Amino acid sequence: MAKQEPGDFPAGDIVFLDRGDGNSALLHLHGATLISWKCHSVENLFLSSTSVFDNKKAIRGGVPIAFPNFGPWPLGPQHGFARIKRWTVAVPPTKDAHGDVLAVLTLEDDEETRAMWDYKFKLVYTLVLSEKKLVSTLVIHNTDTKSLGFTTLLHTYFRVSDIDKTTVEGLKGLKYIDKITGGKDVIETRDLVTVDRNYDRVYKDAPQIVVISSGPEPSRKIEVKSFNFPDVVVWNPWDVKAKEMGDFDDEGYKEMVCVEVGKVVTPVTLTAGSQYECSQTFTSML
Numbered sequence: 001m002a003k004q005e006p007g008d009f010p011a012g013d014i015v016f017l018d019r020g021d022g023n024s025a026l027l028h029l030h031g032a033t034l035i036s037w038k039c040h041s042v043e044n045l046f047l048s049s050t051s052v053f054d055n056k057k058a059i060r061g062g063v064p065i066a067f068p069n070f071g072p073w074p075l076g077p078q079h080g081f082a083r084i085k086r087w088t089v090a091v092p093p094t095k096d097a098h099g100d101v102l103a104v105l106t107l108e109d110d111e112e113t114r115a116m117w118d119y120k121f122k123l124v125y126t127l128v129l130s131e132k133k134l135v136s137t138l139v140i141h142n143t144d145t146k147s148l149g150f151t152t153l154l155h156t157y158f159r160v161s162d163i164d165k166t167t168v169e170g171l172k173g174l175k176y177i178d179k180i181t182g183g184k185d186v187i188e189t190r191d192l193v194t195v196d197r198n199y200d201r202v203y204k205d206a207p208q209i210v211v212i213s214s215g216p217e218p219s220r221k222i223e224v225k226s227f228n229f230p231d232v233v234v235w236n237p238w239d240v241k242a243k244e245m246g247d248f249d250d251e252g253y254k255e256m257v258c259v260e261v262g263k264v265v266t267p268v269t270l271t272a273g274s275q276y277e278c279s280q281t282f283t284s285m286l
Contacts, residue, residue: 153262
């Protein structure tokens, strides 16, 4: 079984947002990785049962944060260092008058990050848990005296009941890059995107809202609304690649699909002292 309960970890390694009535979110400080989001006790995020929690390797599942690079990176680890650094709790889980729960985490440059990427920065990651909704906001601050450039993405692994009965809506008409074939831009013609093979596509200039539907037992329908994340990556390793990854369940590809919002096609350039805010909002529509 995947480790997605607060009791599975030392208390000092996690942040638990609990709204009651089976609505909760669990975040691991390694990479500020969201590893669970439940609505009325139904888990909506996939986490591999063989994921390694050694505070070194990226957690396989949930919502890892790619920064300051998405994909292979000549300066450091794939998808950057944010997902493998330990973050700091700036505001512990706090409930407001409406019962919603907020938590804030931060990550700042240090000797290790500057050795790879010689810039000063501060990341502020804010989670707000409401009933059937979770808002994740990432603000990148350039605290340096020079401009910096980056790409970033929230690498969400959604749990589905059956990949053969899963669709992603909202991508029709978009140009995408197929990273499996390495081809040029292709136009998506399907109203409902389905996955039936090793799948890794970057959809450009996506709408703010996409919807992932799967079922039954349990049925799930999740709306993902993004802000300042114009690209959407859809990924599933399928059977052969799943078996090649040591921290991925051999049959796990049947129970997940990654739908990842990001700013990855065109890098962001931040001048000294400026900031970039981006967010995603999950809403359970069932």
